[in-house]
Amino acid sequence: MKERIRNLIHAGLRRCFDSGSLVSGQIPEQLTIEVPANPEHGDFATNVAMLMARAEKKAPRQIAEILVGELGDGEGFLERVEIAGPGFVNFFLSRRCWYRVLDEIHRQGSTYGRSGIGGGERVQVEFVSANPTGPLHIGHGRGAVVGDAVASVLEATGHRVEREYYINDAGNQVTLLGRSILCRAKELSGLQVDFPEDGYRGEYIRDVARALLAERQDVVELADDEAVEVCSRFGVRFLLDRIRDDLAEFGIRFDTWYSESSLYERNLVQTELAKLTEKGLTFERDGALWLRTTDHGDDKDRVLIRSDGSPTYFASDVAYHMEKFDRGFQRVIDVWGADHHGYVPRMKAMLAGLGRDPEALQILMIQMVNLLRGGEPVAMGKRSGQFVTLREVVDEVGRDACRFFFLTRRPDSQLDFDLELAKQQSNDNPVYYVQYAHARVCSVNRNAAEAGIALPTAGEVDFDRLEQEDELALAKLLQQYPEVLVAAARHLEPHRVIYYLQDLAAQFHSYYNRSRILVDDIATSRARLYLVNAVRIVLANALHLMGVSAPERM
Structure with a gap:
């Protein structure tokens, strides 16, 4: 929708330039199209008139009036356009326009929401990478889900992604x-x-x-x-x-399992460090080899090779990350535990010294998980003696609940994971609440089939039968899903998808509890069936993207 409004604005401004009513000939690149906080201010609003005031030497409201005169109704797309405040242009879209998204969802099915904005960028996501010295604990599990979900949203938005596990099998x-x-x-x-x-x-x-x-x-x-x-x-x-x-x-897969020891077997540590020396980025002191990370923002220089000739862990990390870019990745994303926060500036300093953009390396820090049972802290694991294993948690609450709960908060904030809540079959359990919305639509479909009411296809629905405001609200929320994926990929924040799922499920349950889907009027039943099945498709798409199932019965 935003892109279509942007196109309408661009076309309207070009007509203004052609007629001479506006003279700058320049469309501001910074123009924004936002959803107003107050629904009374329209579905979308733009600041384009304010941005053009200096170039046009006109008051923003005057520019807005000229532009609105050239917009028309966008071939039925717009219900009306208003000017507000100092010159905001507010767009009110027609109901029929909003319901067109239902056709898009039904036509695209499992691909709805996906896009090509990534342009095929090669991205590596390295996550988990736990030392093979013990079983995975719940902290590793959270990092596993975050890394996997980040990779998934990047794939869904047109990036070429490779998942990698770095095996610390040396040292x-x-x-x-x-x-x-x-x-x-x-x-x-x-x-x-x-x-x-x-x-x-x-x-x-x-x-x-x-x-x-x-x-x-x-x-x-x-x-x-x-x-x-x-x-x-x-x-x-x-x-x-x-x-x-x-x-x-746990539903986690990797394209590559990369052995640290292979760096030494292939002499890559020495080879990559030699490149740093050639660029004058290293120096010797007290018999040790150091990297000049302070030249690029680190608080102190770092030892690569100790005075006894043995490499530090930092040396293999440096070589490993240099080799990642040698493999042709344009961007590298690492998912680390919060206790590795101090490594971030030194790794970025290394890249800066090599002349690479430090932002080509992005680090996601994963905070700890507080495991609770009925609000009380859980004792140590039964077998580890030191921690609760991931296997124990998955066996108790199931994969779906585990993955969903790990994504309910930003990864850099601590997470309380209540085992009893995760097992509840109630609306208090967020994963159950979302999955139940999907199962409810499947139940409606079974009832419709028994009543001989077939799910209509695109073009067969009378959208005028969708008269209720909560029906329009559902359509508007469904339209947001592609933008949610884009934002999740752009900011590496898969929890945005979880938040969206919870909002969509809540909106659907509210509608379902207030309105019968299958009624005496067949045309209304078919329209409502079409709407709720669009909800089902989007719920399934988003759940599957997060590695969570979309059950048909619960």
Whole structure:
């Protein structure tokens, strides 16, 4: 609708320029078309007259009057146009115009809302990337859903998206995992051992040790260094398989699983750091190699290679992100836990030093999840010993509720997740409330089929039968869905889709509770059936985009 109004304004201004009633010949690029806060001020309003005042050397209201005289009714699109305040132009659209969106929805079906505004931009979304040293917890789950939903809204708006999981399978934490597994394996073999003070203590380590002993009983007899290496390799593989299974159960897929150790195997860390040195971005001090991140806004320079020759975690992160752009991605989006906030300026400083736009790297910070049961904090997980696993939560409340709840707030704000609420079949449960709206329309369809009332197709509906204001309000809300997707993609905020779903479900339930869909008058029944099925299509499209099902019965 906004685009059509913009086209009407442009066409009207060109006619004004051709007639000489306006003389600047310039259409302001900054003109806005907004939905007024007060519905009495129209469906849309523009500030174009104010923007043209200086160039035209006329009062904004005078410019607005000239423009309105050239607009006409837009071939039935406009009911009327009014001038308000200092020169705002307010557009009131015809009811029939609003109902045309129903035809669009029925024609486009599952593709309604999608667009090509991304222009095929290549975007990588890297998310989860949990260390393969333990099971996924609910914090990882929130990051998984946010990353997946961001990728989905970008795909729906014409971007070429690749989802990537970065496997941290190198470094001290992997060695410590191996030592922890070896100690548990020795304990299970009846040997006395001193467990590492900073080792991984969750019960899952015993599970890994049992699986390892079933495959290699001799591991406890190997020399310590060899045994730790065997345990590390086995542990990473075992835990990564569990992570893959948990994510698949959660409806999360990746195009690429990228191994940190492969950076070293292909000598990419050394190769990429050499590029930084060639550009004069590194320096040596106290036997270590440093990156000059302070030249580009970081609070201090950062060590890449320690004085003993070992690379820091930052070194592999730098090489990894440099290589991302080497692969041809135009934009890279990382989903990180909030505790990694300090890494953002140094990563952007690295890109700036390379002459890249730092904004080509976008970081979404995920705040923690407070798990509740009936309003009370949940105790530790049954098996992890340290946290509640994602698998435990999904098994208890289901994938749909879990995914929906994780998206009900901005990712950079803390989230309270109440397990009991997520399981309720009531209007207090937001996912149930939205899914029930979809199921209700499906129930109406079954009743219509029994009554011999077929769902009409585009062009067969008498929109004059849709006389109620809540019917018009539904049509207006349905029209907003493509814009919601564009905004969600532009701002990387998939929670906008969830908010929209809740608004649409609320509007539908209100209409359904006040009005019978199937009435004695067949033409009215068909028009209402057409309207509510447009609601069903949009609900299903948005739910599926968020990885949530749209059930036909509940």
